[in-house]
Amino acid sequence: MSNAPNHHPPSASVDPGDATRLCLSGRWTLRYANEIGDALRDAPNGITDVDACGVERLDTLGVLQLLRYADRRDLDFHRFSFREDQHALIEAIEDVHDERPKRKRDTGFKAALGRLGFAVVDNGKEVMALIAFLGEVMVKMLRMVKEPHRFRLTATVHHMEQVGLDAVPLVALLSFMVGAVIAFLGAMVLRDFGAQIFVVELVSAAFLREFGVLLTAILLAGRTASAFTAQIGMMVNREEVDAIRVLGLDPIDLLVIPRVLALLAMLPLLTFIAMVAGLAGGMAVGAFNLDIPAVAYLARMQEMMKLDNFVVGMVKAPIFAIVIALIGCLEGLQTEGTAQSLGERTTSSVVQAISTVIVIDAFAALWFMQMDY
Numbered sequence: 001m002s003n004a005p006n007h008h009p010p011s012a013s014v015d016p017g018d019a020t021r022l023c024l025s026g027r028w029t030l031r032y033a034n035e036i037g038d039a040l041r042d043a044p045n046g047i048t049d050v051d052a053c054g055v056e057r058l059d060t061l062g063v064l065q066l067l068r069y070a071d072r073r074d075l076d077f078h079r080f081s082f083r084e085d086q087h088a089l090i091e092a093i094e095d096v097h098d099e100r101p102k103r104k105r106d107t108g109f110k111a112a113l114g115r116l117g118f119a120v121v122d123n124g125k126e127v128m129a130l131i132a133f134l135g136e137v138m139v140k141m142l143r144m145v146k147e148p149h150r151f152r153l154t155a156t157v158h159h160m161e162q163v164g165l166d167a168v169p170l171v172a173l174l175s176f177m178v179g180a181v182i183a184f185l186g187a188m189v190l191r192d193f194g195a196q197i198f199v200v201e202l203v204s205a206a207f208l209r210e211f212g213v214l215l216t217a218i219l220l221a222g223r224t225a226s227a228f229t230a231q232i233g234m235m236v237n238r239e240e241v242d243a244i245r246v247l248g249l250d251p252i253d254l255l256v257i258p259r260v261l262a263l264l265a266m267l268p269l270l271t272f273i274a275m276v277a278g279l280a281g282g283m284a285v286g287a288f289n290l291d292i293p294a295v296a297y298l299a300r301m302q303e304m305m306k307l308d309n310f311v312v313g314m315v316k317a318p319i320f321a322i323v324i325a326l327i328g329c330l331e332g333l334q335t336e337g338t339a340q341s342l343g344e345r346t347t348s349s350v351v352q353a354i355s356t357v358i359v360i361d362a363f364a365a366l367w368f369m370q371m372d373y
Contacts, residue, residue, distance in 0.1 A: 008056060012039040015051070022047045025054040028062030036062060040069045047073065050080045058086050063093040126352070133330045134322070137260060140252050150250075155258035163224045163259075164266030168273060170223075171216055175207070175274040178215060179281025182206055187290055196290050200300045203282030208309035212275035214361050217320035220267060221353035225328035228259055229349040232332025233342040241333070251333070260325040267321035268314060275313065312368055320357050327353045 008026040015021035022043055028036055052058075052066070070077045082090055144150045186202040232255055235241050244251050279301065286292035331349035335341050 009035045010039050010055075010062075012043050014044060014047075018049075020046055020048040022050045023054060024050065024052040025056070027057045028052075028055050028065070029057055029059045030061045033061055036065050040065060043069075045073075048075065048079065050075070052080055052082050052086075055083070055086070058082075058089065060089070060093055063090055067094065129334075130326060130330060134326055137252060137256055137326065140250065141257060141260075144253070144257065150253045152254060152258045155254070156261050159259050159262035160266050162227070163220065163263050164270060167220065167223060167266075167270060171219055171270050171274050172277040174219065175212065175215055175277035176281040176284075178211060179203055179207060179278030180285045181281075182211070182278075183282040183285035183290070187285070197292065197300065199282065199286060199290060200292070200297055201304050203279060204301055204305050205309050207275050207278035207282075207313075208305070209312050210361070210365065212278055213271045213313045213316050213320065214357070215278075216267060216271045216274045216317070217324065217357045217361075218354055220263070220270070220321075221324050221357055222350050224263060225324050225331075225349045225353040226346050228325065228328030229332040229335075229346045230342065232329055233335035233345055236333065236335045237337050237339075237342060256325075256329045256333075259329055260322065263321040263325040264318055267324075268317040271314060271317045275310070308373055312364075312373065316361065316364055319360060323356050323360065324353045327356065 010024070010026040010028045010032050012022055012024050015023050024039075026032070050066070050070075055062070066080065067077060069075070070080070077094065183199050183203050186199045187196050190196050190198055190202075232241070235255070241251050241255075244254060283294060283297045283301075286297045287294045328349050331345040331352070335345050
């Protein structure tokens with residue numbers, strides 16, 4: 001008959017010869033977690049030294065409990081005595097437990113230059129990834145021409161409703177208000193020259209050429225790009241995209257192309273609605289504040305409106321649609337499976353989409369100006 005090993009529970013008692021010295025014994029391990037807490041809780045006040053050389057066995061939990069006891073009693077942990085064979089474990093746990101202050105951010109010129117360099121490299125990688133993603137989507141859209149069964153009509157119509165019809169009230173309202181603001185500002189400047197009638201040309205040119213498409217693209221960049229990223233990113237987190245691949249289907253065909261086609265179809269339509277709403281806002285200001293009757297306003301607008309401005313605005317709409325859709329879908333597919341990553345990618349998609357739209361619009365304005373169009 002074998003003898004069962006003697007397991008001595010942890011205990012803490014005051015040294016009879018020194019009331020400020022606490023002597024520990026027994027096994028300070030995970031098995032006796034509750035007993036360890038009770039022993040340290042019952043320890044008297046006034047302890048300055050702890051003798052743990054009598055501890056039979058010590059594990060991570062025991063060391064952490066002693067470290068917390070030292071923190072609570074404001075004791076110097078270096079005055080705790082342990083056996084020689086326990087020092088390696090204690091040093092490792094103490095190093096992890098130690099709350100060192102965070103390293104201060106280096107504000108020197110070299111550090112700033114280094115951060116700028118890393119930012120440029122990261123942005124360059126994002127641009128290359130977007131270009132590569134554009135190429136992949138274009139190839140698979142061309143493949144869809146040869147294989148029409150890959151086209152998802154229901155999904156495309158569903159996304160057209162989400163990104164297009166649901167956004168009409170917001171686009172129309174904001175465009176109307178911005179058109180009114182532009183008319184007010186133009187009237188303030190032109191009043192000094194007695195040329196308030198030229199507000200008609202100002203609002204017409206501004207909205208047909210720039211503001212109609214730019215406002216619509218910015219609104220959809222914030223509304224639609226974030227929605228695409230959140231939807232696809234959540235599917236990545238739930239491993240639904242992996243399941244699509246396991247079934248032998250292509251996530252680009254199912255998730256990306258319907259969204260790209262929907263935005264490609266709806267953004268020009270929303271741009272036209274924004275143009276009409278902006279012109280209506282300018283006409284409302286002219287009729288109620290500038291003493292320009294609506295009939296006279298419409299007549300002058302018809303007389304002075306140029307088709308070139310309308311063409312310039314509408315040409316940029318499909319480009320903006322492709323950029324917004326690709327950025328939203330790409331950021332969603334790059335989600336790493338955590339809630340934090342999903343939030344970061346959603347924020348990144350909105351920032352990238354709005355920034356890219358404004359940059360492209362600026363270069364397009366310069367190009368059309370140089371081409372005298």
